Amino acid sequence: MDSRFLSQPNIPALVYGAIAFTILYLLSSVGLSSFVNWWYAPIPPDDLPERIVSSWPWRIFGWSIYLIPGFIAGFVARRSGLMHGAIVGALTAPIMAVFVYVMGFWSNVETSSLIYGLVLGLVWCSIAGLIGQLVAFKLWRK
Numbered sequence: 001m002d003s004r005f006l007s008q009p010n011i012p013a014l015v016y017g018a019i020a021f022t023i024l025y026l027l028s029s030v031g032l033s034s035f036v037n038w039w040y041a042p043i044p045p046d047d048l049p050e051r052i053v054s055s056w057p058w059r060i061f062g063w064s065i066y067l068i069p070g071f072i073a074g075f076v077a078r079r080s081g082l083m084h085g086a087i088v089g090a091l092t093a094p095i096m097a098v099f100v101y102v103m104g105f106w107s108n109v110e111t112s113s114l115i116y117g118l119v120l121g122l123v124w125c126s127i128a129g130l131i132g133q134l135v136a137f138k139l140w141r142k
Helices: 011-039 048-053 056-077 079-104 111-140
Strands: none
Touching: 011 056, 011 079, 011 111, 056 079, 056 111, 079 111
């Protein structure tokens, strides 16, 4: 079953990628809002959420939420990076759903936003997984 794009999944690579996504997602959801509320205490400006989301650091961080876990999965697996990235990408929606449910935001979140997160995860984690595999191949090729 081992080929260039399909192989037996490397479980540690998937776990590391899922953990990286979970940490980055928690940082983006809880960490940023906590920091902003602390920085602008006692009352943050009304347009602050729009200013943050439209800023270039936030956009880079938004992409990294998907790119870093996929890269880690492909890098650790050293083979079938596209597949490992896709599996980590497929895990992003359940991770987001569990987080949203545990934090009590389930009534505020639409299913379409979870599906959107799943599509982003599948696409960008797959591409990053392929890049991670190529980087690992270049580093460990002897």
